[in-house]
Amino acid sequence: MDHKLSQVNDYLVTVFNDILTIEETELQKGEFDDLSVKEMHTIDAIGLHGEKTSSEVAKELSVTVGTLTVAINNLEKKGYVERLRNDKDRRVVRLKLTNRGRLFYRSHQHFHKKMVESALADMEESEQAALVKGLKNLHLFLEQYY
Template sequence: MTKSVSVLNELLIELFNDILIIEQNTLKDGKFKDISITEIHTIEAIGMYKSRTMSEIAQDLNITVGTLTIAINNLVRKGYAVRERSEKDRRVVMVSLTRKGKLAYRLHEKFHSDMIKYTIEGLNETEEAILINSLEKLNNYLKQKYNLKD
């Protein structure tokens, strides 16, 4: 293994683990200590501005509707989300965030935004383009190799 491959491997593993730990600790120590990383990512998939169907959310998270139902039940019980039947088709369940859910969404979004701003701070346009291109290549490889949704 070349030195670059070894260093990149270590960096990616460390970054992935560190981001998860920081997200968990931020939730645990903050205003939203009653939700998990999985639940905050479900909140993120629900989105801020419109109701979404259970199927749409499950597809975005690459999970089954049954698995999502458990997560939504918990978010509804904790006051982060609401579910309603569609007016057009009563079989369709629509999910949206409550005010509390939107606040959690915004705080999580800020964490990611701050992380990205710090990452590109001081990079020139060429360096930024190289970073973006490299991450896009990695992302495309993972999606193709493991049949993940685009």
């Protein structure tokens, strides 16, 4: 691997690990210390507005509906998520964040906003466009593997 490729790889691995470590550390010391990183990502996938089915959330997280059900059971017990049954078809269950879930979601999004603002700080428009293009290319490459 040439120097530039090695350098980019090192930064990607380090940034990925740093983000996971920071998120986990912040969860443990904040008011949301009852959440795991996986539960945090489940809340993020459900989203702030609207209601999603378990199948939609499972697909977004690349997990089975059975795996998601376990996570939703825990999040429901902890007061972050509620299940809403369709009156016409009781088999249809939609997931929605509770007030506590929305509070966490906003807090987590604030962290991501600060992170992205930091990454883009002091960059010219062309540099920002190049970063977005590179990340998109990486995403498309990774998407082929899952």
